[in-house]
Amino acid sequence: MFDYVRCRYPLPHHQDALFQTKNLLSLVDPGDEGFGGLMENYEITEDGRLRRQRHKYKAVKTPRQFPSFHLKSIKSWWTTVSNAHGDILIYTSDDTGKRGRRWIEFRIRFTNGRVQDVDDRSRASLIGPQGPAGSRLTRTKPADRPRRAPRRRSRHVQR
Numbered sequence: 001m002f003d004y005v006r007c008r009y010p011l012p013h014h015q016d017a018l019f020q021t022k023n024l025l026s027l028v029d030p031g032d033e034g035f036g037g038l039m040e041n042y043e044i045t046e047d048g049r050l051r052r053q054r055h056k057y058k059a060v061k062t063p064r065q066f067p068s069f070h071l072k073s074i075k076s077w078w079t080t081v082s083n084a085h086g087d088i089l090i091y092t093s094d095d096t097g098k099r100g101r102r103w104i105e106f107r108i109r110f111t112n113g114r115v116q117d118v119d120d121r122s123r124a125s126l127i128g129p130q131g132p133a134g135s136r137l138t139r140t141k142p143a144d145r146p147r148r149a150p151r152r153r154s155r156h157v158q159r
Contacts, residue, residue: 001022001038001039002020002021002022002039003020003021003022003024003025003038003039003040003041003042004018004019004020004039004040004041004042005018005019005020005021005024005042005043005044005088005090006018006019006041006042006043006044007019007043007044007090007106007108008043008044008045008046009044009045009046009047009048009108009115009118010046010118011106011118011120012118012120013104013120013122014092014094014104017092017094017104018092019090019091019092019106020090020091020092021042021088021089021090021091022089023087023088023089024042024088025038026086027050027081027084027085027086027088027110028050028052028081028084040052040053041053043078044108044115047114048114048115049080049081049082049113049114050080050081050084050110050113051078051079051080051081052078052079052081053076053077053078054076054077054078054079055073055075055076056073056074056075056076057071057072057073057074058071058072058074059071059072060072080113081113082113083113084110084113084114085110085111085112085113086109086110087107087108087109087110088107088108088110089105089106089107089108089121090105090106090108091103091104091105091106092104102122102123103122103123104122105120105121105122105123106118106119106120106121106122107119107121
């Protein structure tokens with residue numbers, strides 16, 4: 001899965017965007033590589049600290065469904081991740097209208113619980129519906145696509 005990140009720390013662009021990441025788990029819980037995120041909310045503050053939204057949950061019955069309950073947050077609060085040390089990638093995409101979407105990505109380096117560096121890794125090219133630019137699924141303009149030679153039909157008819 002992934003986690004959500006709201007970055008209040010100054011970025012070169014897309015300051016108000018909601019980002020996703022898959023590598024915060026190892027930064028928050030060192031030694032736990034996991035499978036990405038747990039769909040939790042994080043925030044990088046204006047002064048560069050990483051905060052995690054925590055919840056207290058209550059099981060609520062949901063009759064005639066499987067599973068027969070769901071978890072409802074009854075209290076939430078923010079905690080500071082003071083031992084954050086390492087790199088994370090945060091990413092989103094930007095709608096460019098009829099032309100498609102543009103991939104936006106930043107590498108953020110944390111040292112001793114604070115942001116040390118932000119590296120813009122955004123791509124200028126467009127992305128297709130299933131992946132970032134540079135992949136085999138990249139959308140290209142029709143004029144940029146190689147043209148195929150027309151197929152010739154055989155005049156020989158088999159009897």
